[in-house]
Amino acid sequence: MRNILVVNGSVSGDASVSRALVEVAVQRLLGINPDASVTHRDLSHGAVPHLTPATVAGVRAVANTDHELSTQALSDELIAELQAADVVVIGAPMHNFSIPSSLRAWFDHVLRRRVTFSYSEAGPKGLLTSKRRHMRSFDPPW
Template sequence: MTNILFVTSSPRGAASHSTKVAEQVLAGLIEREPGASVVRRDLSANPLPHLGEDYLGALFSAPEGWTEEQRALVGISDTLVDEVFAADVIVIASAMINFSVPSTLKTWLDYVARAGKTFSYGEAGPKGLITGKRVVLVESKGGIYSEGPMKAHDHQLPYLRFILAFLGMTDVEVIQVEGVNLGPDIAVAAVEKATTQAGATAKAISDQRQAA
């Protein structure tokens, strides 16, 4: 049975282009494997507390000295980390906000990135410990950032690729929904193109898992 972790982060909810296309990926995966287990994390509807002194203090102190608040915050991180490790396929939907990721998604990544749990440091440098995952990253952007003069200002895709790889997740398929604010016709075409890619991606992942 395939375990799927489905993470959305757009504050636009169901109207979000990234969420809509990510849902198509999920639907394609479930269609091919109806018994798949799905864990949903809607980071906009249920935002995580941003990192603060209590959580960071707990990471650098012995558990026996933690306050109840610290235990609760570390417990949140433990749950999120467990969800990632349990997943075979991770689908992440991210809408570009002010040239980068939503703060809710950044916070989720902050809780998942745990020294000694999801990455380690050694003589050879950092080593990601979350391996063997298939990741589908669905991004929506108001303008065109894959090419042209705005490409250098895309701080969403480079960051997500880097942090995922840092944690050990290098098998990443990217689906971009670009130019959704450049006019209705462009938005419709972008969503249609991304939806087609979503279906193909779901099929490829399912076929690969069945062949393994």
Template sequence: MTGTILHIDASGTTDASVSRAATAQLLADLAPTRVIRRDLATTPLPQVDDTWIKARLVPEADRTDVEAASLTLSDELIAELQEADTIIIGMPMYNFGMPASLKAWIDLVARPGVTFRYTENGPIGLLDGKRAVVAVASGGVPVDSSLDFATPHLRQVLRFIGIDDITVHVAKELVAEAA
């Protein structure tokens, strides 16, 4: 049994999605005590904008109401990450990269001073002790091939925010094993 899992699905396909089927299988296999669900297709996230970009650098005590409000969703997404022991991500590959919905999530959770900090020796991730399990679905580009820009990008971002325990699965293989 696993503690708290943050379950993220990014596929725009909701009925016949291989990545969704794979994350459902991972969730069943891990048998968590608690699941935080984040469906990036059915509940889209906004893109970062000028207000958000500036507000994230303002110390919390000095933020205006507008700046604080612009960070509310980002704070919520980060709280979900902080609560989770394991993050399960279903990531389809679209045009050699990740879906825009997943990129929007990344942009909102990668926050200086909150999920990472800069030091004289470079950045340090602040989400230690967590693991990520990723199910990658691709219609034709092999996972981790030279044409897969999604998987290396996601690994880099997860490591950047402090999640070093990362397992990547080919989604169709997980689904086939479960059948």
């Protein structure tokens, strides 16, 4: 486990509960491997925008216009971060009974057919198979 990717959609700044929980998780992972690198993808400032008719071709990697090309560049960058990660820690606070829309926009940018997922007879399947699946609750630090 060498690369840890941290993705967080909180808009609470320093008061964020999910950031504190994510930090506990990251410190535990660093306790296992102190040499691991940590990449932070903070979604709270709108750096990963929602898709529009002018940009959606970019996430599908069929870009032509400038808007589509810059969206494809961002999508490529986010996919590369995800592919490089051995562990992904996602801070997902509840916003209106769902995940934050910024986190949904991140998923819209990293889900690309034939790159991160594909369709099979059995339905959609993930292509980032080197990652282990863990859903684990960490005790809060208080």
